[in-house]
């Protein structure tokens with residue numbers, strides 16, 4: 001007669017929480033089967049400033065576009081001091097091609113705060129990082145994990161998808177996903193664990209997953225159950241937000257106005273040219289936002305980079 005535990009599924013403690021035995025099994029599996037798959041420029045360093053720049057860039061831009069921009073930006077601003085001493089216009093100009101330019105302002109402001117309040121040293125604690133402009137909980141944890149190799153779990157869209165599908169086979173709220181991710185981290189292995197989870201989500205467990213070949217295929221709860229719908233990732237925190245349509249968006253208008261400003265001051269003629277392609281209302285909204293965000297400043301009769 002088989003031992004009861006050989007066939008009965010191990011019960012979870014409550015909802016999406018795992019029992020201690022399940023956590024131990026998943027920790028072992030993840031450590032044995034996952035590898036760091038992508039060689040990315042910010043993975044070759046532990047310099048906290050460079051990691052901070054990369055993580056802010058990665059907040060809203062795809063890895064493929066961040067890689068060349070990261071090399072370019074950090075060759076111009078290789079350290080906190082250089083960035084803090086630069087003009088806002090130079091920092092925004094170096095941000096070209098990444099969009100969401102408020103992040104360039106945030107990086108510039110962060111460099112100034114780090115210089116003024118931390119002797120030029122990037123804080124190594126959550127509280128200090130969260131106090132920097134543009135650094136939210138995810139980015140702060142990513143800096144701790146990837147620069148200081150702290151054992152903190154980072155949960156982005158990709159990781160949340162893996163946790164929901166493979167580990168619990170059910171949608172996860174943000175708090176439950178973070179709690180689960182924290183529990184699966186093996187002490188002393190935070191850097192590699194987090195990078196390999198990000199890679200699994202980016203390479204295999206994408207929005208439309210490639211389960212054949214996935215290193216977790218045999219253990220994945222959703223796959224073992226035959227991929228029942230709805231996909232657990234669909235209602236998982238942060239994984240199903242639709243991308244804002246770019247064409248016709250305020251983001252597009254802001255990008256075009258900034259691109260023009262990088263060429264030199266914008267006067268009435270340049271504004272009229274922009275209005276032909278964008279329309280007066282979009283120009284007005286974009287300019288007002290860029291001025292409010294500290295990216296542009298008004299001059300007598302026109303605008304220029306702040």
Ligand code: SF4
Nearest residue numbers: 205209211214217220
């Ligand atoms: S088997 Fe499929 S669903 Fe499961 S973790 Fe791998 S890619 Fe994702």
